[in-house]
Amino acid sequence: MSGGNELGLGLLRQPSTVLFGPGQRRQLPALVAAHGDRALLCTDERMAGEPVFHELAEAMRGRGIEVSVYSKVEPDLPRGNLLDVAEVHAGARFDVVVGIGGGSVLDFAKLAAILLARGGDVGELYGENMVPGPGSPLITVPTTAGTGAEVTCISVVFDPDKGMKIGVASPHLEAAAAVIDPELTLTCPPGLTTATGADALSHLVEAFTGRAKNPSPREIEDHLYIGKNLLTDLYCREGLALVNTSFARVVADPSDLGARADTMRAAFSAGMAINTAGTAGAHAIQSPIGALTHTAHGLGVGALLPYVMRFNLPERVAEFAEIGRILGVATQEASPEAQAHEGIRRIEDLLGTLGCPLNLKDLGLEPRHFDKVAEQALLATRLTANNPRELDHGSIVAILERGYADDRSPWTV
Structure with missing residues (x-):
């Protein structure tokens, strides 16, 4: 499946005015x-x-x-x-x-x-x-x-x-x-900081590794989510670089206004990206899991991300390798595949730093739910259409099985 932006398109949708900063x-x-x-x-x-x-x-x-x-x-x-x-x-x-x-x-x-x-x-x-x-x-x-x-x-x-x-x-x-205003997040409870931080990170990863759809002028007119592009990628890179240091600082000292500001700017960057690129497989699968387990959205997408990333990796080696370099864990001297694996592991480290669960069993999901979750997830066509690798009932069940078993071994195609 091609994921390149052959049009060289850059497109953002955004408010007329954005004011950012303490106070x-x-x-x-x-x-x-x-x-x-x-x-x-x-x-x-x-x-x-x-x-x-x-x-x-x-x-x-x-x-x-x-x-x-x-x-x-x-x-x-x-x-x-x-x-x-x-x-x-x-x-x-x-x-x-x-x-x-x-x-x-x-x-x-x-x-x-x-x-x-x-x-x-x-x-x-x-x-x-x-x-x-x-x-x-x-x-x-x-x-x-x-x-x-x-x-x-x-x-x-x-x-x-x-x-x-x-x-x-x-x-x-x-x-x-x-x-x-980052000052408004200083009273955010730890559990909410975890869930929202994991949500922002999942937005950044899914927008950066999603499909570039090379839309026609009519498709841009008719649809909000026209795929990743040059400008959404800029925001993703900025957001990823920010969370790479801000998450640990926020967890260590919730009153650190600089860390809160960096995390909030990363979340804003993620919002700017998904407003055009949209989200993808992790968000599609989380929705029915959340309804079944009554767990927070951010915790659900965070717990799914390790397994969805590995499922998508064969189609997005270059993007995950760049994530590895942005996050400072991969070097140009390593192979693209090695860089990509380092990028995925660093994303997991960041989720762990926040205290996000990294498997689906911890959310309360049970194997008897897998078929229903897959059926419901496939109804979210707005999201599945953005996933870089085709999702069907069998592949979603396979993701759920790995997520339940905490199996983070490489996914072969």
Whole structure:
């Protein structure tokens, strides 16, 4: 399977404004005021109780902004949250929607900005390019370093009727502005730091080793995820270099603001990459595993990554070899295959540094689940289409078997 970018294409999709750096949250009232004087702040119960959240809300009110708060967003964004906000704020009109929180909060804010402005049900928006038009302007303020949701134009919703997570992907979900302040991650609990860090690393690896699709102009117009390209690769290289040192520093000292900033910039870089390149096999397989085991998304993709990387290696020797060089564990003098194996082992070391499980048994997955997981994973065609090596039922089951057995031996073709 060819993976080359024969077109020499570079393409990014991104917010109009990105503010990055310690203390930049203080720019939020001015950004909100530029859009109007009625704002809906979306968050979860934990963040709503933090003094910094109240400080931001009061600073907006000090600018003459009428602030409403929705603070009931739950992890893994259940569809019910979106039904609830539509009921609570039925008939209300907001000049701007602000999401302050982790990935689920930001995904919620993206969809709330659409549904409160245009009406309808989120179930009508599932899939790619099903959002009929823009919603209210959106500002994203992440409080974790991992999902990249502050800059991506996708939201993932858990639909209990379907028993699975479903994506809503549309350029209309893109934020008008993202405010990325590493100080907001200083209170991030260790378990959340682990899960979000593993998520960011998986984004970087899957975007860098995914398919380059050489899209036509019409395909670029019709699809969000048109494959890895020159510009997404730049962000992946930057993000990989950052996590190579920042993960150990964050674990050693969670109050290290420089380490938090580097990790958050890596997560932002990963978000910039997947917003065009998309994610791939590990994300497709994790979704049904998460539904079965009720484990965090980041831990699931992290536990899968060692086995998916080895499955994909025969198609991506050059990319994994470059990862080895970026991470400082491979030299040009070694063979490409040796460099690639070193790169994969270093990725595993980084996951281990975070405290991420490195096999599927530790997640609670059982062999009796394998067939169901494979069937569900293949439904995520948006993700499987990005995987550099063809995935089918048998290959997914083989990945699961190796992941369950903690078998990290080389995968032969």
